[in-house]
Amino acid sequence: xxxxTNAEKLSKARIDTAQRxxxxxxxxxVVIDCNIDELYYSTFKAVRDTSIPVKKNRITAFIGPxxxxxxxxxxxxxxxxxxxxxxxFKGHVHFRGKDIYHPSVxxxxxxxxxxxxxxxxxxxAMSIYNNVAFGLRLNSxxxxxxxxxxxxxxxxxxxxxxxxxxxxxxxSLSGGQQQRLCIARAIATExxxxxxxxxxxxxxxxxxxxxxxxxxxxxxxxxxxxVTHNLQQAQRVADNTGFLYVDTSDGGRCGYLVExxxxxxxxxxxREQYTKDYIRGEFS
Amino acid sequence: xxxxDAAINPRITPGPPDPVGPEVNPFADVDFxxxxxxxxxxxxxxxxxxxxxxxxxxxLALIPLFSVVLMLLWRGGQRxxxxxxxxxxxxxxxxxxxxxxxxxxxxxxVALAALISIPLGILSAVYLAQSRxxxxxxxxxxxxxxxxxxxxSILAGVFAYGVLVLTFGGYSAIAGGVALSIxxxxxxxxxxxxxxRMVPAKMRDAAIGMGATPTQTTWMVLLPTAMPGxxxxxxxxxxxxxxxxxxxxxxxxxxxxxxxxxxxxxKQPTASLAVLIYNFAGMPFDNQVDLAWVAALVLVLLVLVTxxxxxxxxxxxxxx
Amino acid sequence: xxxxNQISRPxxxxxxxxxxxxxxxxxxxxxxxxxxxxxxxxxxAKDAVPAIRQYGPGFLAGTTWDxxxxxxxxxxxxxxxxxxxxxxxxxxxxxxVAAAIFLSEGFLAQAVFQxxxxxxxxxxxxxxxxxxxxxxxxxxxxxxxxxxxxxxxGLWGLFVxxxxxxxxxxxxxxxxxxxxxFGTTLTGPGVLPAVIVLAIMILPTITAISRNxxxxxxxxxxxxxxxxxxxxWETILAVILPTAAxxxxxxxxxxxxxxxxxxxxxxxxxxxxxxxxxxxFSPANTLAALLANNFPEAAKKDVGVLMYAALVLLAxxxxxxxxxxxxxxxxxxxxxxxx
Numbered sequence: 001x002x003x004x005t006n007a008e009k010l011s012k013a014r015i016d017t018a019q020r021x022x023x024x025x026x027x028x029x030v031v032i033d034c035n036i037d038e039l040y041y042s043t044f045k046a047v048r049d050t051s052i053p054v055k056k057n058r059i060t061a062f063i064g065p066x067x068x069x070x071x072x073x074x075x076x077x078x079x080x081x082x083x084x085x086x087x088x089f090k091g092h093v094h095f096r097g098k099d100i101y102h103p104s105v106x107x108x109x110x111x112x113x114x115x116x117x118x119x120x121x122x123x124x125a126m127s128i129y130n131n132v133a134f135g136l137r138l139n140s141x142x143x144x145x146x147x148x149x150x151x152x153x154x155x156x157x158x159x160x161x162x163x164x165x166x167x168x169x170x171x172s173l174s175g176g177q178q179q180r181l182c183i184a185r186a187i188a189t190e191x192x193x194x195x196x197x198x199x200x201x202x203x204x205x206x207x208x209x210x211x212x213x214x215x216x217x218x219x220x221x222x223x224x225x226x227v228t229h230n231l232q233q234a235q236r237v238a239d240n241t242g243f244l245y246v247d248t249s250d251g252g253r254c255g256y257l258v259e260x261x262x263x264x265x266x267x268x269x270x271r272e273q274y275t276k277d278y279i280r281g282e283f284s
Numbered sequence: 285x286x287x288x289d290a291a292i293n294p295r296i297t298p299g300p301p302d303p304v305g306p307e308v309n310p311f312a313d314v315d316f317x318x319x320x321x322x323x324x325x326x327x328x329x330x331x332x333x334x335x336x337x338x339x340x341x342x343x344l345a346l347i348p349l350f351s352v353v354l355m356l357l358w359r360g361g362q363r364x365x366x367x368x369x370x371x372x373x374x375x376x377x378x379x380x381x382x383x384x385x386x387x388x389x390x391x392x393x394v395a396l397a398a399l400i401s402i403p404l405g406i407l408s409a410v411y412l413a414q415s416r417x418x419x420x421x422x423x424x425x426x427x428x429x430x431x432x433x434x435x436x437s438i439l440a441g442v443f444a445y446g447v448l449v450l451t452f453g454g455y456s457a458i459a460g461g462v463a464l465s466i467x468x469x470x471x472x473x474x475x476x477x478x479x480x481r482m483v484p485a486k487m488r489d490a491a492i493g494m495g496a497t498p499t500q501t502t503w504m505v506l507l508p509t510a511m512p513g514x515x516x517x518x519x520x521x522x523x524x525x526x527x528x529x530x531x532x533x534x535x536x537x538x539x540x541x542x543x544x545x546x547x548x549x550x551k552q553p554t555a556s557l558a559v560l561i562y563n564f565a566g567m568p569f570d571n572q573v574d575l576a577w578v579a580a581l582v583l584v585l586l587v588l589v590t591x592x593x594x595x596x597x598x599x600x601x602x603x604x
Numbered sequence: 605x606x607x608x609n610q611i612s613r614p615x616x617x618x619x620x621x622x623x624x625x626x627x628x629x630x631x632x633x634x635x636x637x638x639x640x641x642x643x644x645x646x647x648x649a650k651d652a653v654p655a656i657r658q659y660g661p662g663f664l665a666g667t668t669w670d671x672x673x674x675x676x677x678x679x680x681x682x683x684x685x686x687x688x689x690x691x692x693x694x695x696x697x698x699x700x701v702a703a704a705i706f707l708s709e710g711f712l713a714q715a716v717f718q719x720x721x722x723x724x725x726x727x728x729x730x731x732x733x734x735x736x737x738x739x740x741x742x743x744x745x746x747x748x749x750x751x752x753x754x755x756x757x758g759l760w761g762l763f764v765x766x767x768x769x770x771x772x773x774x775x776x777x778x779x780x781x782x783x784x785x786f787g788t789t790l791t792g793p794g795v796l797p798a799v800i801v802l803a804i805m806i807l808p809t810i811t812a813i814s815r816n817x818x819x820x821x822x823x824x825x826x827x828x829x830x831x832x833x834x835x836x837w838e839t840i841l842a843v844i845l846p847t848a849a850x851x852x853x854x855x856x857x858x859x860x861x862x863x864x865x866x867x868x869x870x871x872x873x874x875x876x877x878x879x880x881x882x883x884x885f886s887p888a889n890t891l892a893a894l895l896a897n898n899f900p901e902a903a904k905k906d907v908g909v910l911m912y913a914a915l916v917l918l919a920x921x922x923x924x925x926x927x928x929x930x931x932x933x934x935x936x937x938x939x940x941x942x943x
Contacts, residue, residue, distance in 0.1 A: 080493060085416075109614030112495030122486035125509045134504065135494050140619075141611055148611075186494065189611045331835045339711060341702035342742070345811075348804045349749050352760050359763075408637040411630035421634075427929065428638040434858055434925040435641075436865020438892050442914045443644045445899065446651045450907070466640065473637060497615050499623040527753025530867035530892070534899035558868075561755045565762055565872060573763075580756045591751050 029056040031193055031223045032077055032114070033094040039072065042086035046072050050257040051091075052242045054193065059215060059224045061238035061263070063231060065278070068244040069255025070227045071119075074195050077225060078114035079107040096192075112139065115191035119198045121178035123170030123185070128153075128162050131170040131181055135189035152188035155221075156180045157214055176207025183214065187222065194218070196226040200233065212237050231279065234263065241266040243275045352584075360581030363574050368582075373540050373560065379571055383579050385542045386555040389457065390586075392543060393536060393556060394526050396461025397468055402518060404465075405472030409514075410502055412473070413480035426477070432470040440466040441531030449535060457543065457554040460536030467528060468521035475520065479513025479601065480506050512600040519594025523587045529558035538563060557583045645918060652915045655908035663912060669878050669894075676909045678916065683880045684888035685920070688795060688870065689863035691884075692802035696863075697856050699803070700810030703746055704852075705840060707811070708818035713739045743815070750808035758872030761801040766792060766873070769800070773885050790885035793875035799884070801869045806859040813858065817851020817935065818844060854932030861924040865917065867892040891917040 032054040039047040047069040054060045054077070062070040072081065079100060081087045093100050100110045115135075123131050132149040141148070149166075153159040158180040162173070170181055179199060186194055196215070200208040215224055215237050228234050234241050242260040246253050259272045270276045367382050374381030408425060415422040444463035449455055483506050491501040507514070537553040538560065557579050564576035615623070655663070659676060666677015706712065713735035720726040720734060773790040780786045790796065821844050829839040845852070875887020876897055891913055899910055 078493065080489070083489075083492065106614060106620070108492075108495045108497050110495070111493055112612045112614060116493035118486060118489060118493065120486050122484070122490040124487055124490065124505055134491075136611065137504065138494060138496050138500055139611055139613055140616070143611075182490070185490075189494070191612050327835055327838065331837045334837045335711065338702045338706045339715075341699050342706040345699045345703050345749075345804075345807055346742075346745055348760075349745060349752075351764060352752060352756065355760060355764055356756070404633050404637060407630045407633040411634040414630075421638075425634050425638040428641045430929050431641055431922065431925050434861045434865075434921070434928070435644075436867065436892055436917060436921050438865065438867040438895050439644065439648070439914060439918055439921075442895065442899070442911070443647050446647045446911065450651070466644070469637060469640065495612075495615070497619055497623040499626040500619070502626070523751060527751075527755070529753070529755040530871075530896055533896050534902075537900060558753060558755045561759055562868060562872065565755075565759045576759055580759050583753055584756055587751055587753060588748075 028053075029058075030054065031056050031096060032225070033092075034073065034077060035091045035093070036073065036076065036089055037091040039069070039076070039089035039091075040087070041084060045252055045254045047089075047244075047255045048247070050242075050244065050255070052257065052260055054223060054225050055240065056223050057219055057221075058239040059219050059226060059237050060240045060242070061234040062225070062227045062242050062244060063229065063234050063278075064244035064255070064258075065246060066229060067253055067255070068246045070244050071197050072255070073244070074197055074225060074227045077193070077195055078111045078116055080111070080116065082107050112189065113191055114193040114195060115186035115189070117179070117182050117186050117194065117196045117199045120202055121175055121182055123173070123178050123181050125169065125171055127167045128170050128173070128181060129166040132184050132188050134185060139189055141189075148188055152184040153181075155187060155218065156184035157210060157217075158184055174207075176203050176210060179203060179207070179211060180214065183211070183218075187218065191222070193223045193225065196224065198227050198229065200228070200230070208233070231267075235267050238263045243270075243272075243278065245274050245278070356577065356581045356584055359574070359577040360579075363578045364581065368575065368578050372542070373555070373564075373575070374571060375540075376567070376569055376572070381571070381575065383555070383557065383560050383575060383582075385539065386557045386560040386579065387582065389536065389539070389543055389554040390526060390556045390558070390583075392550070393457055393460040393464055393532070393554065394522055396457065396550070397464035397525050398518070398522060400462065400465035401468040401472055401521065405469050405517075405521075406476050406507075406514060408473050409476035409480060410506070412477045413506070414498070414502075426474070429470040429473045432466070433474070435467075435470075436530075437467055437528050438530035438533075440464075441533060441535050444531065444535045452551075454551065455535060455537035455553040457536055457550040457552070460532045460554060460556065461550075463531035463535045464525040464528060467531065468525050471521040471524065472514075472517050475517025476510070476514045479510035479517065482513065482601065483509045510601075512597045516594045516598040516601070519590050519597065523590040523594065526590065527558060527583060527587050529556075529562055532556050532559050533562070557586075645922075648911055648914050648918060652908060652911035655912040656915075659909070659912065663909075664916065667878070667880070671903065671906050678891065678894070678913050680878045680880045681889050681891045681894050681913065682916065682920075684795075684874065685864055685890040685892070685917070687882075688798050688802060688874065688888070688890060689860055691795070691799040692806060692863050693856065693860050695799065695803035696806040696810055696859060700807045700855075700859070701814050701852060703807070703811045704814035704818055705845075707739065707743055707746070708815050709836070709840060709844075710739070712742055746808055746811050749804060750812075754805060754866060754868040755872075757801050757805060758869045761797050761869060761873045762793075765797045765800055766790075769796060777885060784882045785884050787883035788881070788886040792887075793873050794885050794887050795874065795881075796884040798870050798873040798875075798888075801873055802863050802866060805866060805869060806862050809859045809862055810852075810855045813855030813932070814848070814852045817848035817855070820851075820936075821847045850931060850935030854928050854935055857924060857928030857931060861921050861928055864924060865892055865921045867896050871896040891920075 030053040034054070035051045036047055037049065038045060050069075050073055052060065052062070052073070062074060064070050075081045076089065076093055095110065095114065099105070124134065126134075129149055132152050133145050136145050136148055150159065153162065158177060161177060162181075170178065173181060179202075183194075183199075200211050203211065212233060215226070218224065226238070240261065241263045243258045243266060244255050245258045246255055259266060259270060259275045266275065267279060270279060367380065368384075369382060369387060370384045371380070371382035372385055373383055412422050412425055440463045443466065444459045448459040448462060487505055487509060488501060491505045496504065536556060536559070539553045539555045543549075543552070543554055561576045561579050561583065564572040564579070567573065659666075663677055664682065665679050666675065667679050668675045668677055670676075716735040716738045717726055720728070720731055725731045770790050773786075773796060776786045777789045825843055825847060826839060829843045834842065870890045871893040874890060874893055876889050876893060877887035878889055879886065881888065895910060895914055895917070898906070902910055
């Protein structure tokens with residue numbers, strides 16, 4: 001009984017996907033279209049003139065020196081900045097053609113479709129299994145939870161390491177494993193987009209490598225936007241790259257987008273002088 | 285011991301006239317024999333005396349604790365038997381007896397108080413922990429709770445007397461429970477707020493980042509993670525309430541009979557261990573006084589066990 | 605947006621309703637909690653109004669309490685409350701602060717370490733932890749003093765303290781009876797046993813809060829003093845205690861509030877005598893003990909008078925508690941600023 005319904009659901013999902021991709025080719029495959037004219041924290045102007053299209057099944061990387069506002073821009077994409085008091089911005093962020101900052105839009109709804117992986121691994125103080133099942137429960141998912149959990153853990157390349165200790169606390173894992181657990185948690189609900197805010201900055205090189213491989217595998221099913229200040233990482237994994245830089249001309253520290261394009265072009269043949277200097281390592 | 289201090293610290297010994305003077309050798313008048321520790325020097329002697337004084341006073345402060353515990357074991361332990369848990373309080377001049385109804389009454393009234401104060405306290409704490417720490421309303425709630433912690437317990441009894449006993453015309457277990465709940469409330473609010481605030485912010489962000497509503501975040505992440513700390517607070521509050529006498533004196537009063545005599549009815553005077561101790565301690569009968577000591581032993585054990593359970597929970601708390 | 609896939613979906617309508625309702629519920633409960641103090645005051649004040657009308661401020665200065673003639677005054681109780689609390693505070697503070705210093709300055713850990721060192725065991729895997737363990741144990745023991753119910757202290761005072769101190773008290777009265785403090789004999793319950801037990805009961809409060817204040821003195825200040833060659837006690841007296849002074853003051857005032865409102869130990873030990881005396885051995889009465897003794901068998905017409913007395917107690921303790929809380933709040937704010 002359940003199998004048939006699932007099969008039906010799956011086939012329906014495929015049809016949905018097909019329809020969707022048709023719709024998306026029309027808009028050039030852009031899932032999130034982000035256009036920030038000015039962004040403030042209280043009276044402090046943090047970002048200006050940044051417009052980045054996040055394309056479907058691509059990895060879009062934001063690079064730039066620290067303090068250039070790349071995390072701020074990323075957090076705009078699923079309204080995590082709403083939690084910061086005094087946050088406001090001019091511009092728009094469109095998710096599949098819909099303005100997510102429109103007053104009628106529920107921020108929590110947005111975040112269910114645009115998942116997030118944070119800089120610090122942040123598993124909940126519950127079992128590994130419950131960590132992954134968390135999102136399913138959040139969405140009151142009625143289907144087979146255990147299968148979904150296993151699937152998510154497999155796709156995040158953690159299954160083999162934890163399959164015998166699913167009831168152990170998520171906090172008992174190593175840093176790299178915790179981060180993969182967080183990725184599993186984020187993808188278990190199959191969000192449309194995965195935002196990753198420097199996901200490897202707290203990890204050692206080997207764990208970093210694994211996460212990078214994972215991202216490349218995941219992009220076949222998800223759209224990924226990643227903030228990193230590791231240039232090699234962006235070069236290795238990203239399809240598109242946006243370079244942000246800090247403008248200190250009017251006394252503040254205001255980030256803005258210098259250049260956006262295919263990663264190959266940005267890293268091998270940057271158009272702007274700032275980009276050239278940054279990639280050559282003349283400033284950091 | 286450092287000799288320079290004698291030269292530099294003018295409060296202790298007058299130093300050389302001007303330490304920054306150009307040609308003065310600061311060590312010219314220092315006799316390096318002074319480096320040796322000697323009790324003949326007043327500062328060393330004072331140091332030693334004060335250290336010993338403070339140690340002695342601390343030990344002295346602990347004597348009452350040991351004395352109370354020993355007396356409880358000695359005088360209470362003698363009469364401790366199964367009878368005291370199952371029998372009713374004896375009449376004057378009567379031998380034997382126990383205080384089964386008082387134990388039951390204490391448990392029921394504390395449970396009643398917990399039933400009122402736990403939801404009230406935890407939800408208030410949820411509100412407090414999620415509002416900004418500096419917001420005036422949160423500050424007011426916190427200040428109110430702090431004032432309530434230092435509140436004379438007898439006034440909680442006076443309040444319950446005025447609201448319940450006078451209005452409904454009788455002493456009751458309910459009035460006792462309400463009075464105790466007022467005493468439990470501030471402890472629960474303050475410890476639960478602390479526990480919820482101690483949940484690492486990154487866990488909260490993770491839940492919000494997945495699109496959890498504030499209520500889902502609270503129930504699925506904040507409360508489960510903060511649970512050990514919250515339970516600690518609840519246990520401390522229960523321990524305090526169980527030992528309270530003053531608020532029960534004229535809300536639940538006392539009773540020589542079982543609470544469920546003639547049907548389970550919470551609207552009648554109810555015995556409690558604490559009031560029993562108070563009543564029996566003042567009686568001129570040895571049997572009653574002995575029973576007061578046994579009741580005190582049972583009460584202290586009850587309170588201590590609750591406290592220990594609470595501390596066991598607090599060790600499992602997750603910190604940032 | 606719900607057509608995207610099968611798992612992620614926006615919060616359902618019921619989730620949103622629950623969310624809003626829950627948030628309002630929390631807010632409402634928080635309001636109720638903060639109103640609790642006000643509610644208690646209002647209730648007591650409301651019931652006290654008839655008595656206030658009838659007896660007015662003269663109630664505070666009257667010295668007789670006689671339900672038969674309808675004469676009521678609580679001056680002896682006010683005096684007894686303040687007198688016993690003040691004396692208990694003197695004893696409790698000196699011992700409590702001493703214990704706080706002892707616990708925060710590592711005296712015990714050091715002593716245990718020295719003992720272990722004498723046996724060459726200071727780095728033993730199990731025994732090496734003993735110094736820190738001993739300190740935690742001692743701290744817990746002091747906190748245990750607070751866990752014992754006050755009625756048990758009352759019982760203990762009645763059967764241990766009073767027989768213990770009576771010979772000494774009566775000897776003092778015999779030899780030094782001309783000093784007002786020792787002006788009467790101790791026949792049974794009286795001020796001194798009540799004060800001793802009260803002091804024991806407030807000691808853990810003072811120790812716990814003072815220790816917090818002492819521990820949170822920035823280590824750099826301590827290092828600065830030691831670095832200048834100050835001895836341990838010069839450091840404690842000249843640097844650490846002054847820095848922690850506000851926290852200790854807050855602790856003392858909160859403990860004073862506790863002492864003022866403490867009921868059971870006093871009702872059992874102070875003697876319930878309606879008189880004003882400075883003698884340590886004379887029986888007296890306090891507001892809380894008056895309430896505890898008279899409420900259970902109060903006639904309906906006397907309830908108002910008792911409510912009036914409760915209101916006076918409320919006013920005194922509230923005043924003291926608010927002052928204490930404010931001092932503590934300022935103290936912790938000041939310390940955070942200093943870091």
